[in-house]
Amino acid sequence: MELIFLGTGSNNPSPHRGASSLALRVSGTSNVYLFDCGEGTQIQIQRSSLRASRITKIFITHLHGDHLFGLPGFLCTLSSSVLTSPVMIYGPLGLREFIETTLRLSYSWLSFKYEIVELIPNAYDGVDENLIKTTIDKQEKSEKCRTVTMNEDGRYHLIANDDNCAVYAISIKHRVPTYGYIIIENDLPGKFDIQKLQQSGIKPGPFCSRLKAGESVTLDDGRVLSPLDYVGPSRTGRRLVILGDCCDASNIIPHAQNCDVLVHECTHDNTLREKAIEFGHSTPLMATTLAEKCNAKCLLLNHFSQRYKSKSIENKENVVKKSKKEQGGAEAGENEDEDDDDVTVDLLLEQAKQSTTKPVFIADDFFTYTIPLSK
Numbered sequence: 001m002e003l004i005f006l007g008t009g010s011n012n013p014s015p016h017r018g019a020s021s022l023a024l025r026v027s028g029t030s031n032v033y034l035f036d037c038g039e040g041t042q043i044q045i046q047r048s049s050l051r052a053s054r055i056t057k058i059f060i061t062h063l064h065g066d067h068l069f070g071l072p073g074f075l076c077t078l079s080s081s082v083l084t085s086p087v088m089i090y091g092p093l094g095l096r097e098f099i100e101t102t103l104r105l106s107y108s109w110l111s112f113k114y115e116i117v118e119l120i121p122n123a124y125d126g127v128d129e130n131l132i133k134t135t136i137d138k139q140e141k142s143e144k145c146r147t148v149t150m151n152e153d154g155r156y157h158l159i160a161n162d163d164n165c166a167v168y169a170i171s172i173k174h175r176v177p178t179y180g181y182i183i184i185e186n187d188l189p190g191k192f193d194i195q196k197l198q199q200s201g202i203k204p205g206p207f208c209s210r211l212k213a214g215e216s217v218t219l220d221d222g223r224v225l226s227p228l229d230y231v232g233p234s235r236t237g238r239r240l241v242i243l244g245d246c247c248d249a250s251n252i253i254p255h256a257q258n259c260d261v262l263v264h265e266c267t268h269d270n271t272l273r274e275k276a277i278e279f280g281h282s283t284p285l286m287a288t289t290l291a292e293k294c295n296a297k298c299l300l301l302n303h304f305s306q307r308y309k310s311k312s313i314e315n316k317e318n319v320v321k322k323s324k325k326e327q328g329g330a331e332a333g334e335n336e337d338e339d340d341d342d343v344t345v346d347l348l349l350e351q352a353k354q355s356t357t358k359p360v361f362i363a364d365d366f367f368t369y370t371i372p373l374s375k
């Protein structure tokens, strides 16, 4: 399993960072899940190693434009690909209206089959119940859309066993109904010990796949091989938590214990905590506090205010500024003030590391993280 961050900026795309989007390569298949689709996501996909036609499921965390404005354009581009299975699109109530309205008003048409699954807000989301009812009533009955309500355990159960994993959504606190997604991989079969087989004087053959699958095998010479002797114990599947924008994601804690990865937004630095909370966002300390409470094995930070530049971009810009100064260009003097304001994501990383000993990474655009299997 591999996470590829396509856009890691908050509010809007910029030359430095794309708007929110994150891809997950699912293990054991060529399928890719996309989480959020901010403006310009399709360009970021083209700049990455991903193939758009491999995206089979799209999860939208909330309906703010910086997580959604790239979706109609991406779907239209996807229409030029040959897709063998329907594209599933999950997100808050209102997602269907957004997709269908933008497609209709732009005279667009999708060549592939798709289904929209809308999550009905609950009392936690603070949405007027009458408004929810009216919105649902307005929904035309359609094969292309269905709705999911929250279970008694506080989770929205979205996927049972596709691609060898289950996916749940859980409400988290932002300014509008927003969800975090939990992906739980099924346990994986144990390792096949081919050396032990060879040491027993047995030549590997097609029977090995049956042995790997847990079946006993009788060889031509009458020997019976038990999988218990050649296949190790099953390995625990990975557990990923991908959060949307939030200033309080504590709802996720009981369901995210010992997760392998927690992806948490980090819009502002610790000195701007009040501003962050006012706008429904988080700081490094807020993210590490949640990571500690979940006992997450690794914390990946994304969704940075555009004022925090990536280190590599800052270096490039300094070269440009320096060369302009050397040329005595008019812009050189104007840019000197901006130099004082330059601040990079290193500040966010430093602050995060002050409050946790867990591995923490800043996910700039195209940052890729392979999630290891537990030992």
Ligand SMILES: [Zn+2]
Residues within 6 Å of the ligand: 010, 011, 020, 064, 066, 067, 245, 303
């Ligand atoms: Zn956002």
Ligand SMILES: [Zn+2]
Residues within 6 Å of the ligand: 062, 064, 174, 245
């Ligand atoms: Zn938002």
